[in-house]
Amino acid sequence: MAAEVPSPFRILALETSCDETAAAVVADGHDVLSSVVSSQVDLHARFGGVVPELASRAHVDLLTPVIAQALVEAGLDGYGIHAVAATIGPGLIGSLLVGVSAAKALSLVWGVPFIGVNHLEGHLYASFIEEPDLEPPLVVLLVSGAHTMLIAMEGPGQYRLLGSTIDDAAGEAYDKVARFLGLGYPGGPVIDRLAMDGDPHAIAFPRAMKDEGYDFSFSGVKTSVITYVRKQPDVSIADVAASFQEAVVDVLVTKTRRAATEIGANGICLGGGVAANSSLRERLLDACIADGLRGFLPSRAMCTDNAAMIGAAAWWRYQSDGPTPLDVGADPGLHLPLVG
Amino acid sequence: MIILGIETATNQVGCALGGYEGVLASFHASRGRRHAETLAPAIEFVCKHARIEMKEISAVAVDIGPGLFTGMRVGVATAKAMAQALRVPMIGLSSLDLLAFPVRHSDRLIAPVIDARKGEVFTALYRQVPGGVQRLTQYRICTPRELASELIARDEDCLVVGDGGLRYRDVLANAGGVEVGEVGFAYPSASALVELAHPRAIREEFVQPWELELLYLRKSDAEINWDRQESV
Numbered sequence: 001m002a003a004e005v006p007s008p009f010r011i012l013a014l015e016t017s018c019d020e021t022a023a024a025v026v027a028d029g030h031d032v033l034s035s036v037v038s039s040q041v042d043l044h045a046r047f048g049g050v051v052p053e054l055a056s057r058a059h060v061d062l063l064t065p066v067i068a069q070a071l072v073e074a075g076l077d078g079y080g081i082h083a084v085a086a087t088i089g090p091g092l093i094g095s096l097l098v099g100v101s102a103a104k105a106l107s108l109v110w111g112v113p114f115i116g117v118n119h120l121e122g123h124l125y126a127s128f129i130e131e132p133d134l135e136p137p138l139v140v141l142l143v144s145g146a147h148t149m150l151i152a153m154e155g156p157g158q159y160r161l162l163g164s165t166i167d168d169a170a171g172e173a174y175d176k177v178a179r180f181l182g183l184g185y186p187g188g189p190v191i192d193r194l195a196m197d198g199d200p201h202a203i204a205f206p207r208a209m210k211d212e213g214y215d216f217s218f219s220g221v222k223t224s225v226i227t228y229v230r231k232q233p234d235v236s237i238a239d240v241a242a243s244f245q246e247a248v249v250d251v252l253v254t255k256t257r258r259a260a261t262e263i264g265a266n267g268i269c270l271g272g273g274v275a276a277n278s279s280l281r282e283r284l285l286d287a288c289i290a291d292g293l294r295g296f297l298p299s300r301a302m303c304t305d306n307a308a309m310i311g312a313a314a315w316w317r318y319q320s321d322g323p324t325p326l327d328v329g330a331d332p333g334l335h336l337p338l339v340g
Numbered sequence: 341m342i343i344l345g346i347e348t349a350t351n352q353v354g355c356a357l358g359g360y361e362g363v364l365a366s367f368h369a370s371r372g373r374r375h376a377e378t379l380a381p382a383i384e385f386v387c388k389h390a391r392i393e394m395k396e397i398s399a400v401a402v403d404i405g406p407g408l409f410t411g412m413r414v415g416v417a418t419a420k421a422m423a424q425a426l427r428v429p430m431i432g433l434s435s436l437d438l439l440a441f442p443v444r445h446s447d448r449l450i451a452p453v454i455d456a457r458k459g460e461v462f463t464a465l466y467r468q469v470p471g472g473v474q475r476l477t478q479y480r481i482c483t484p485r486e487l488a489s490e491l492i493a494r495d496e497d498c499l500v501v502g503d504g505g506l507r508y509r510d511v512l513a514n515a516g517g518v519e520v521g522e523v524g525f526a527y528p529s530a531s532a533l534v535e536l537a538h539p540r541a542i543r544e545e546f547v548q549p550w551e552l553e554l555l556y557l558r559k560s561d562a563e564i565n566w567d568r569q570e571s572v
Binding site for chain 1: 415549
């Protein structure tokens with residue numbers, strides 16, 4: 001059921017799918033009036049990964065002030081909001097339910113529609129916030145701690161999955177390598193930083209399935225890093241970090257580039273936490289320039305989990321599907337709605 | 341004064357509206373769909389059928405546990421957001437208080453017992469006082485066997501209510517003089533929540549949405565394992 005949407009249409013969006021408690025007010029799918037993200041990284045660091053029960057507890061405590069701040073920064077009270085959106089999946093069930101429950105409650109009190117949003121779709125629209133004139137078809141590389149997907153976006157709501165990881169997500173491989181090297185959690189930023197002082201060609205780590213298809217595998221490179229360091233304990237950690245990063249980025253960029261050529265894309269978009277990686281951004285932009293494509297790299301704040309991208313995706317979803325019924329739950333394994 | 345009560349700490353989900361006139365409307369479901377799917381439509385339903393508009397609600401009361409963590413959070417997240425949007429204060433009450441209150445006319449010792457899973461229960465002991473019940477002990481988590489031995493030591497007639505009482509009936513009934521209440525008293529109710537919240541609202545014993553805290557009584561498994569490793 002398509003819905004008529006007046007302008008400006010201001011959506012308060014909530015995102016609590018993992019370990020960021022976030023709220024944002026977004027007008028017309030791209031105008032970010034406020035975006036507040038409260039990270040729980042410090043809470044989970046000592047455990048080397050996100051602890052679902054701790055994340056859920058923190059969301060309940062943090063969400064009220066985060067919503068209040070998003071409204072204040074947008075210069076609104078609740079009655080200037082036209083709809084309330086929340087991530088309904090995929091993610092951690094206990095965490096998702098906090099945001100979904102709060103969003104439904106706000107929509108009840110304010111008498112405005114509730115819009116349930118797919119977290120992955122949120123990442124796809126992150127680029128549209130900063131580049132509202134993006135013209136599909138686009139190839140989107142979605143890389144995070146939980147996902148590695150290559151998606152052909154043929155229009156709003158029109159997605160085709162070209163490939164995804166068959167084992168570890170790229171971000172997961174970063175975390176596991178960082179843990180093995182004793183670098184702490186999360187692994188992405190620290191390896192990225194170390195890699196700047198290392199030689200990316202010092203060690204030739206394997207590039208799994210680089211030239212075949214669009215699926216990814218990062219379990220092998222992780223294992224060979226571990227094996228290598230065990231055999232050569234005196235190796236420079238910076239060289240290991242740089243060479244590991246080079247192997248991961250090489251595969252990601254090569255496949256994304258090939259996909260863009262094959263589907264005749266206008267451009268390449270990045271999304272997900274690993275999209276904040278400096279080497280990936282640099283290499284992808286170089287590839288776009290070489291191939292005459294436009295590269296849309298959302299700012300780092302838009303790559304990692306945030307509620308503004310949920311507000312953007314909600315605006316598109318609302319126009320095509322209308323409001324989400326209040327009896328919907330959260331779905332931890334929610335898939336991206338695909339065509340064909 | 342209209343109070344909205346929200347209760348999701350056990351397998352039952354419920355909401356109720358009430359005030360000076362007592363409970364005006366209530367909804368409870370102890371099987372069927374999940375809390376998060378049921379709660380918002382249920383709130384809409386009770387408001388509609390009691391002919392009460394959202395803006396007439398002057399306080400939001402909620403069960404803060406102890407109970408099933410994920411269920412509790414659905415109710416508390418909903419209640420906090422409603423209070424925030426309505427700009428009204430909150431009243432947080434324990435699930436154990438809510439279980440003890442409906443059996444307040446018994447002169448026996450009252451022991452609400454909630455199934456905490458993993459072989460444990462949440463409990464506290466209460467006694468009848470004029471107009472309600474008074475809690476005699478701390479809220480705590482223990483094994484049914486530990487509770488049974490405490491009841492034996494107290495050597496008093498005792499009424500046990502709650503889903504934990506039903507589950508561990510065999511263990512608890514070992515203590516002499518213990519009766520386990522029937523299934524009608526097994527879950528904390530949103531109606532009891534509204535009734536108990538009303539005098540507090542009159543005394544203005546409120547908390548703000550950002551101050552309301554849940555009563556978990558048990559750490560996350562990750563923290564328990566961490567503490568265990570630290571102590572080794």
